[in-house]
Amino acid sequence: MTLTRTEHDAFGPVTLPADRYWGAQTQRALEVFGGHGERFSPELIHAFGQQKVAAARANRRLGVLPATLAEAIEHAAEKVASGAFDEHFPLTIWQTGSGTQTNMNANEVIANLANLALNGELGSKHPVHPNDHVNRSQSSNDSFPTVMHLAATLQLRDQLLPALGALRDALADKAQAWAGVLKIGRTHLMDAVPMTQGQAFDAFAHQIGHGIERIEGCLPRLRLLPQGGTAVGTGLNSPEGFDVAFCEALSAVTGERFTPNPSKFEGMGTHDTLVELSGSLNVLAVSLSKIGNDIRLLGSGPRCGLSELRLPDDGLTSSIMPGKRNPTLAEVLVQAAMQVMGNHTTITLAGASSVFELNVAKPVLIHNLLQSIGVLAHSVRIFTDKLLRGLEINRQQLNDNLENALLMATALNPVLGYDRVAQITRKALQEGLSPKSAAVALGFITPEEYERWVRPELMVAPGLAERP
Numbered sequence: 001m002t003l004t005r006t007e008h009d010a011f012g013p014v015t016l017p018a019d020r021y022w023g024a025q026t027q028r029a030l031e032v033f034g035g036h037g038e039r040f041s042p043e044l045i046h047a048f049g050q051q052k053v054a055a056a057r058a059n060r061r062l063g064v065l066p067a068t069l070a071e072a073i074e075h076a077a078e079k080v081a082s083g084a085f086d087e088h089f090p091l092t093i094w095q096t097g098s099g100t101q102t103n104m105n106a107n108e109v110i111a112n113l114a115n116l117a118l119n120g121e122l123g124s125k126h127p128v129h130p131n132d133h134v135n136r137s138q139s140s141n142d143s144f145p146t147v148m149h150l151a152a153t154l155q156l157r158d159q160l161l162p163a164l165g166a167l168r169d170a171l172a173d174k175a176q177a178w179a180g181v182l183k184i185g186r187t188h189l190m191d192a193v194p195m196t197q198g199q200a201f202d203a204f205a206h207q208i209g210h211g212i213e214r215i216e217g218c219l220p221r222l223r224l225l226p227q228g229g230t231a232v233g234t235g236l237n238s239p240e241g242f243d244v245a246f247c248e249a250l251s252a253v254t255g256e257r258f259t260p261n262p263s264k265f266e267g268m269g270t271h272d273t274l275v276e277l278s279g280s281l282n283v284l285a286v287s288l289s290k291i292g293n294d295i296r297l298l299g300s301g302p303r304c305g306l307s308e309l310r311l312p313d314d315g316l317t318s319s320i321m322p323g324k325r326n327p328t329l330a331e332v333l334v335q336a337a338m339q340v341m342g343n344h345t346t347i348t349l350a351g352a353s354s355v356f357e358l359n360v361a362k363p364v365l366i367h368n369l370l371q372s373i374g375v376l377a378h379s380v381r382i383f384t385d386k387l388l389r390g391l392e393i394n395r396q397q398l399n400d401n402l403e404n405a406l407l408m409a410t411a412l413n414p415v416l417g418y419d420r421v422a423q424i425t426r427k428a429l430q431e432g433l434s435p436k437s438a439a440v441a442l443g444f445i446t447p448e449e450y451e452r453w454v455r456p457e458l459m460v461a462p463g464l465a466e467r468p
Contacts, residue, residue, distance in 0.1 A: 007123045021088040023108030023123060023130060029091055029101040037092040040102060040363075041370045045089045047151035048106040049081025050253050051143060052134060055227075058245035059136050069114070069133050076113035077134075085109055093367045097353070097360030099144035107134040137238035141268050141358055142229040148366040152277060153222045153256055155370060156215060159377035164212050164284075167384045171205035171291075174198075174391065182456050183308060183398045184405045193410050194402065194456040197308075197393055200294070207287040214280040218273065223258050225250070226267025232357040233265035271359050274369055275351035281372045282344040285337035288380070292334040295391070296327035307397050312390030329387040336379035343368040402456055409435040411454045414464045416444055 003018035009025060016027040053074050060070035079085055088109050095101045107130035114128040115121065128134065135143075179198035186192055228243025230236050235243075243260035250258050261267035301307030302325075311327055318324035346368045350361035359365075402408070406425045413421055420442075428438035436450045445453070 005123055018122075020090075021085060021109045021112045021122070022090070022105055023112065023125075025104040025130075026091065026101065026108055029095060029104070033092055033095050033101070035090050035092070037094060038367065039091065040089070040093055040367060041151075041374065042083055042086050043155055043370060043374075044102075044147060044151045044366060045086055045106075046081050046083055047147045047154065048102070048143075049077045049079070049110075050250065051147050051150060051227075052077035052106060052110055053081065053253055054246050054250035055136070055138055055143075056134075057249035058242055059239075061245050061249075062137075062239045062242060064239050065133060065136055068118070069128055072114035072117050072128060073110060073134055075117065076110045079113060080106065080110060085113070093363045095363055097362060098140050098358060099147075099362045099366075100140040102363070103135070103140040103143050104130065107131065110134045137230070137242045138227070139230040141231055142226045142233075142264065144362050145268055145271065145359075146225045146227040148271070148274060148362065148369075149222050149225055150250070150254070150258075151366065152274065152369060152373065153219065154254060155373045155377070156219070156222075157256065160373050160380075161212065161215065163377045163380040163384070164208055164215075167380050167388070168205050168208040168212065170384050170388045171201050171208060174388070175200075175202035175205055178393060181393060181395070181398065182402055182460070184401045184407075191401075191405055191407055193407050194405070194459045196460050197398070199460065204291045204294075207291065208284075211280070211284040211287055214283060215277070218277045218280055221273040222277065223256060224261040224267065224273075225258050226261045226264045228260060229264025229268050233263075233268050235264065265357060269357045269359060270354045271351050271362070271365055274365060275347055278344045278347040278369055278372065281340050281369075281376065284376065285340035285344075285372075288376070289334050289337040292330040292337070292383070295387075296330035296334075299327055299330075299391075307394055308401070310392040310394055312387060312392075314386060327387075329383050333379045333383045336375045339375055340372045343372045347372075404434060406435055408454050408456065408459075409439065411459055412439070412445075412450075415453055420444055 004015050005018045007014050007016065007024040014024040014027050016022070016024070056065065056070045056073040056077060059065035060067055089102070089105055091101050091105055111125065111128045111130040111134050112122050115124055115126065118127055120126055120128070175198045177198070178201060179196060181197040182194055183197050183200070184191055184193070185195040225247055227246045228235055228238055230238050247258045247260050295309060298306050299309040299311040311325070313325060314328055316326065316328055318326070347365055350365035350368070351359070353359055353361035406428050409421050409424045412424070423442060424435055424439045424444065427433065427442060428435045431438070433441070436447065436454070439445050439450055440447055
């Protein structure tokens with residue numbers, strides 16, 4: 001039998017589990033919205049703890065919260081921020097579009113923890129009240145978007161940006177190591193002219209570098225917080241200077257420099273910055289999809305595919321074909337990219353749900369945004385560590401491709417002209433000849449001239465074939 005306790009709020013008595021630290025409003029939300037389905041990521045809940053720490057410090061500093069209560073709230077909020085009370089946040093993301101229920105959940109848990117520390121009783125709302133004290137100088141309408149910015153910023157800093165930096169560096173290392181390794185480029189999926197393996201991986205490294213720059217370009221706007229706007233952006237019921245005191249306190253808690261949004265109305269009524277960030281993640285997903293697909297295609301084989309790359313063995317195989325190896329980690333990366341692209345569509349629609357002074361799709365927006373950040377950080381990290389670092393080249397296959405590539409004859413354009421070179425490639429393809437043999441058979445050049453003019457190592461940079 002589950003033990004219960006009864007609490008009261010403005011709407012009357014509420015029965016809830018005796019061992020839970022949430023209160024009446026959270027319990028009512030459970031009964032209205034249900035307790036099943038997706039919940040917010042722990043990172044968002046921890047960010048709420050940090051937000052409440054900063055609010056308590058700002059309220060104490062400005063003299064609107066007694067020191068004893070402020071300290072108790074701060075210590076309780078620190079426990080929430082540490083993750084020690086994650087199980088006491090049971091609500092689904094499918095709730096009011098302002099995120100009010102999760103803000104109240106945080107207020108109630110923190111109030112109960114503070115009251116127990118002050119020798120009060122669970123559910124008593126005394127001496128710390130969830131609204132009057134934990135939520136003082138705040139509204140869900142400015143607190144929830146502040147937490148959205150906070151959680152996104154910290155996840156970028158601690159998870160995604162380090163993973164992307166490691167990926168960029170690993171790609172650059174491969175580019176340098178393979179700078180002199182010749183291969184045949186491909187356009188339209190068809191053979192083209194020579195390039196180096198290093199050039200291909202240098203392109204990948206630049207893609208990721210640009211992705212990092214796009215994300216970092218969003219950070220100054222992410223660090224602008226709407227806290228202090230309270231209900232609609234005017235700051236009603238908050239002391240003058242609360243926004244500044246709050247941002248200073250939060251900066252000290254997190255190590256990130258947050259500043260007040262000069263337009264609380266913009267920060268509460270719109271989430272353009274978060275949509276912008278999602279757009280940067282969407283571009284990154286496009287880049288990662290290209291990289292993952294190129295590597296798994298170039299590694300196809302081992303005997304009947306392109307087989308220019310050798311992927312490290314991950315120990316996984318087919319359920320029916322013994323010993324078959326698959327590009328599993330590249331597939332993980334590509335699937336993660338697909339998820340992010342889908343999330344961006346949802347985030348775009350959620351961002352467009354701003355009406356008058358409030359965006360009313362905050363929960364679904366931040367849920368998808370944090371999922372995008374998390375899935376990218378994880379997939380990039382394992383792709384880098386378990387595939388890219390162990391990736392090798394198949395030199396024999398690359399050399400064979402070079403020797404037989406029809407479009408090597410493109411280097412003869414300045415010497416023989418486009419039409420003659422077209423005759424060479426046509427004859428070579430139709431008769432199964434090398435381009436060298438076809439050129440000699442047509443009487444256009446001697447073998448020695450071909451060797452002098454068609455030099456793949458010189459074809460990977462600007463220049464013209466040496467004329468006789």
